[in-house]
């Protein structure tokens with residue numbers, strides 16, 4: 560009795576063999592489903608990226624430069640975060656770009672030499688941006704400058720203005 564029981568169990572209904580065959584099939588099915596799932600997620604991500612707006616948030620080109628009284632007459636003040644010089648002369652104010660017109664280096668005001676100098680290739684400019692020497696092809700541009708309703712200087716770096724335009728305060 561015990562022999563019959565032993566001989567029939569391993570051949571017909573051996574749980575390990577049947578389990579192996581089913582497991583392999585299940586494994587392949589799951590691999591396939593997994594691959595399809597990953598491919599599906601990838602295509603959803605690519606589609607989302609394609610459909611989402613490609614907006615570049617840039618800092619504002621207009622900024623307040625504070626009260627005019629902050630700037631003494633005959634002064635050149637470098638505003639590092641804006642890369643602009645606020646120049647005050649007896650006639651009024653102008654705003655000069657601090658970015659060199661040669662290859663875009665940020666220039667430096669040299670009070671001892673009374674000029675703006677570019678550290679990269681040696682261009683030199685007067686305080687009003689006029690080129691003195693060096694490879695820079697153009698003078699430093701002037702930006703539009705005005706007063707806000709509450710009396711602060713307002714510079715618009717998107718608007719270049721003529722050198723002769725001075726904000727009288």
Ligand code: FES
Nearest residue numbers: 659661662677680
């Ligand atoms: S970048 Fe200023 S001189 Fe070249």
